Amino acid sequence: MSTVRVRIAPSPTGYPHIGTVFQALVNYIFAKKHQGKFAVRIEDTDQTRFVADAETAIFSALKWFGLEPDESPIHGGEFGPYRQSERLPLYQKYADELLVSSHAYRCFCSRQRLDEVRKQMQADGKPPMYDRHCRKLDPSESEKLAKTQSSVIRLKVPDNQTIICHDEIRGDIAFDSSVVDDQVIMKSDGFPTYHLAVVVDDHLMEISHMVRGEEWISSSPKHILLYDYFGWDKPKFIHTPVLRNPDKSKLSKRHGHASVAWYRENGYLKEAVLNFLITRVWNHPEGKEIFGIEEMIAHFDFKDMHIQGPIVDLAKLDWINGTWIRNLAEADLIKRLKPFKSPKLSDDMLLEFLPHIKDRLHKLTDITDLTDYLIDDPAVPVELILKEAKTDANSVKAYLQQVIEVIKAGQTFDAGSLENNLRALQEKVGWKPRPAFMPIRLCVTGRQHTPPLFDVMVMLGSSIVIKRLSHALTKL
Structure with a gap:
């Protein structure tokens, strides 16, 4: 295998989601297994949703879990900058190339017109797509209009083609180009959309494997087209399953346990959470249920990943966490319990009492309920x-x-x-x-x-x- 280079590309639009940690985990262990590099790129092109402290929270979470990248805005690297907002001239350059090669075109349609077109398509029972109104404009006329009117740049999707995305887990996935929208790739504010930025960045950063959630499968034909239009080699595509609730609904930020902070605050060990996450999508070849990251690096392979929606079963997490707690050395456990125990409970008293309650600890937060009567x-x-x-x-x-x-x-x-x-x-x-x-x-x-x-x-x-x-x- 050639040099493995993988990345995650979280957006600083809120506090870290446990799905981000899951993506970081599978990318990290894959990179370590193949002596490759794991990078973190910050996708901050959506300035309307930018949250000031979100980037700091992302790196804090990765550090707590022991998933620190080799390259990032914080760690540096030879392929920087690693924030998309600092790479805007690059995206404009490649968008201009697509205009020159007639693989993209300027669109001057107002938001009002676009809304009307989409509503009409929905009323006609068609998927809401752009009607390619501006695609008919002569390129020279478009450039003249662009000097006085606001515009976006759209990808020119070919007619009547089958676009194939080969996924390393799922095999070939075919798309009919007639249902692929002429996606906006550059916004009127000079910022790229995800679709252009991810292809340009992954190419320039020499990403070998594009590992991302399955929610991006539907976007892959647009990315395949961009690679083809630029004449670039494609990375290997791997679309991982999305974490789900027991009712099969997507784990979204409105659920408390979707937040990384929730796991820390509720007394879960970082080792146990990683153990839990990987066992949602993969079985240890020796049938083990409790194992650490070194064993993940040694044995994990994407080809063995389950693609059915992995369930975040909190009862299973509690069991895994309790097992990890019982396996900790006494001194290590006391150190980890300190933030959760009452300050009135001395270390000596906790040490004396620990053998009696260790088997009852499922989470570090349980220490309060198990010991409060010793104090009050x-x-x-x-x-x-x-x-x-x-x-x-x-x-x-x-x-x-x-x-x-x-x-x-x-x-x-x-x-x-x-x-x-x-x-x-x-x-x-x-x-x-x-x-x-x-x-x-x-x-x-x-x-x-x-x-x-x-x-x-x-x-x-x-x-x-x-x-x-x-x-x-x-x-x-």
Whole structure:
């Protein structure tokens, strides 16, 4: 294989989409597998949708995921500039070449006329396309008009041709040129549209594989024509499937989990998210479900990619994330938990408690719910206590008072002694284990599910346990 050069080309029109990370991932691992280069080009030609901090957010996301490019506006490179807004003279040059070769033409139609044409086509049951009104103009007449009137430049699509795009995953895809629009390639403000810019940039940057989402398949005949009109070799086309919700709808920015920030804020590990994303479209050859980027680089191949719409199944992500959490070394896990834990929870207390809760962590954010009762006194769930005890309030109060006396009388406050002493009390009062111990758990932690009760009591210390049991007595 010749030198592999791939790129992603996000637009700074909002905060990073998880689909951008997915595209970055498959491009990155493909480049690394073949000792190639991975570039990031910023497609900022749509100035009406430009968001000031979006580019910074894109590079921040890539850095967090460990998918830093070899070339970009930030990292430099020999094929810059890497922002399209800094390449405008190039696009004008190549647009002018297409005009000279009669593969493009100027269009002077007003927005009002274009709207009327499209509405009429829709009313006639035809796909809304430009009616080629200005295509009939003599080129010399067009150039005269261009000196006094605003115009765009349109691609001249040939009549009655079959345009073939060969996709490395999907094979040959045929398009009838009669349903391909004479696309605007240069706007009146001097900025190119995506279609001209992507072809010019990919050619000049020597991109070997154009890897992009399947939503661009319908645009590929326009790009094929441009490569042919310029007489340039085409890159290999690879159209990857688009991430979808469980209902098969496209994962759009209105869904919270479409945003890269959502994954960070909700306590997902970067390794787990990458693991999850690649397994949406590809199976590890050894059947593994948990693996890191080095194994992706070693084994991934586009020819093995599933092209059916990959589902963003958050329950599966939680499972993958929980598995990654359990595989982390203790010191590494504590470091990652710090931004999510209460500042009142000391590192020493977290280290002591971690073995009891590690298996319950599915996300780093779970640490708050799993440890808040270690720090703050919980509310007393009176109704639940009575329900679990299966008796009246006075009987529960009498029993809890005996629990307090047993704790005070104990010579040591360790899990083994607590268990022995409180089980003896349980047998003495003749209660079954759950009605005897669940009320204690609820009074001390405020919840039904915790690590082993006696371990939790020891961590809290006898004074706090007695204080919480005494407080519960006042509420019953």
